Amino acid sequence: MNTPSAMPTPTPAPTAAPAVSKPKVLEEIDWASKQYLIVDDFVGIRQLLRESLRSLGARNIDQASSGGEAMGLLNKLRYDVVLCDYNLGEGKNGQQVLEEARMRQLLMPSSVFVMVSAEKSVESVMGAAEHQPDAYLVKPITEGVLLTRLNRVWRRKQIFRLIDQAFIEKDYLRAARLCDEQIAANRVHEIELLRMKARMLERSGQPARAREVYEKVLAQREYHWARAGLGKIRMADGDFEQARQMFQTVIAENRHYIDAYDQLARAYQGMGQHEEAAAVLERAAKLSPNSVPRQRHLGQAALRLGNVPMAEKAFRKCLVIGEYSIRKAPDDYLGLARVCGLKGNTKDALQLLLLAQREFGSEHEHMVLRAKITEGHVYHESGDYLNARRAGDELEGMLQADPKRPGTAICIEMATLLFAVGVKGTPNEVLAHVIRNNHDNTLLQDEVQKIFDRARLPDEGAQIIRTARKEAVDLMNQGVVLWKTGKLPDAVQWMRKARERLPDNVRVLFNAVQILISHMQQRGYDPELELEAREVLEHVDKLQPGQQRFAQLMEQLGALQPKPEPASSALSEAEKEDAAPAGKS
């Protein structure tokens, strides 16, 4: 039988030169002078990759045998190309190295990050990871394939260079326009550019335009991300049932598209079907268990349902997989502490709260406060009302010592606890703060009113809500009047005061930026005012991402002062800083 396993005698030496030539480099890319980092726990693979890079002419090649070692090197040096294995043994895996490097901005926009793996992993491919590598390589890696892929990524980076730049500057409307320009010239990248364009339109609060883009893609071919994108837009419109159907279609077609499960769970939550949401998250977590945010989401959903065993399992998994991940957060510890409290194990709960403060105290502003709130809830739920009240009093003391208030969600959690343990007065003040900062959010007002109702203070609550709303509206209107009557410096001053009083009020913040921009448009560019406007917008984007007005104001800010064309290398960063007000006007 003529089967490949029984090989005939080795072929004699080649007589004629084979017709196959070495793969040609389409454009001459100078791979020799670049800075390389190879990360693999297997020494043989490191040597192999190093040899391959050497034959491309590379001279500067560093190596790391673990994720931790890689982070150390990435901290010290800016690499042009990182070849990183996914499985790195004990410690961080390749995806965690990438996430941390991107979040800590250790990679340049032009850097190429290539993920190497023995096989494709669900997590790495299925849009589950927020931070995607520029390319995947499946072992064994031949030199030719490495070069082919590096060249391709490089060409892709050129096409996306200006778009990425606009994205980093958060000028999403410019980025979307640049996508259009590139689509005209690059047919192969059309789908990818459309995907980027849709993302930019979503970020700039224009779901209707994003929807058109997704529909255009789907007319060509059934891409799951486009179908899921449509679902997300439906969900943002509040049409949870339509969104649910779309995500379920995607899952029926491809039951490993993890992102669709996460979105489906959100759709269920939007409809108040929390049992279903938790069940979907549980399935997703089984399929792809190594995402910290997904396990956290599952834990919180289970906690909400009172499903203590499920919550415990999810939060414990969170801590295990979060050990080496930059994605870990205080919520994981606080969630598990609540679980311990519900199980009557206050000792472990308090231990976890201590751990959380030790772990996150330096980076998270309100860590001590949040730990104290959770402590109060833990005592209260376990029936230790004396200690719960003590925690409430301590919280009150902390609030009096520091006039700065945390974000809306934390404030609500805190007010609920303070009422529950019988602290008077302070929760009123905290909830007034919440309303002042969200004066046009009727859903939230209903929620706050309910908290007052439960505390048996319905009338007092209604009065507090009314007064807080009025204060916010008055502060904002006065600024607008000053602006409209042309008293620009006064308007700027007034809005600074308003921001102090309403630090998280998105509408006030937007107006403040609008007035700063007007000032510059009419009285000339001022780098300090621009910086102030950008800081305010930065803050808004954290509070409520994806606002249309954010995108519009970013674009107006960008148009104020023409910038030099960004260069492809790290130089552009330096140029931008040097070339501040001296640019053309």
Place this chain on the structure above:
Amino acid sequence: MEDAQHSPELFLFLASTAHDMKNSISVVSGTLERLLDGGSPETEKAYAQMAQMLYQTRRLNDNLMQLLALYKQVGKPAYPFDVQPIEVGQLVEQVVAIERVLLESRGVSLELDVDPELIAHVDEDLIVGVVSHAINNALHYTRDRIRLSAREVDGDLEIRVEDNGKGFPPALLAAGTPGSGDSGVNFVTNSAGLGLYFSGEVARMHRHRERHGAVRLENGGPLGGGCFILTLP
């Protein structure tokens, strides 16, 4: 089912063992390629044996890759199928890059007849794997020429790998022709069957609207030997 009793630990153990094997095979085939690429029958006494070893290493790796992917397909965390648009020229460039040294060392020429601008919507790694495997297979049958062509036929992408050997044996032809008896290939008695089965699975995963991909085997063609034909919607 017995499969349900497999613990996650066992799966993890198998996966990490497979990763380890992949690493070793990578090192062996990479080193062999490097040695062959730098040498010739005149300078290397063992050139022919090394070429043979590279061929066998490729077979090992192909089989391991296919088993891993197939196992994942039926086992728990299935293969993440990832379709992206790509120029056919890019696909072929990679296949050539993978096969170049092996082809040279065996004295076989690869003729290309490809429309490089054609755009394919495929899982790149899978399709590059299937086509490379077809070339490895053709290496076994061919005398000295292999032809790789890619063109559009009735809206489908058709990729053909042809050789100038004696052609496929009847049993394989039957197994590779759709509608010829049972659809399942008995790859216990036929070692080429696994590759064919795998290629068929990969082709079928590629779908567009109502159509899906397929593979078939024929004898004849421009070179008069075996033809492996992959069509993708």
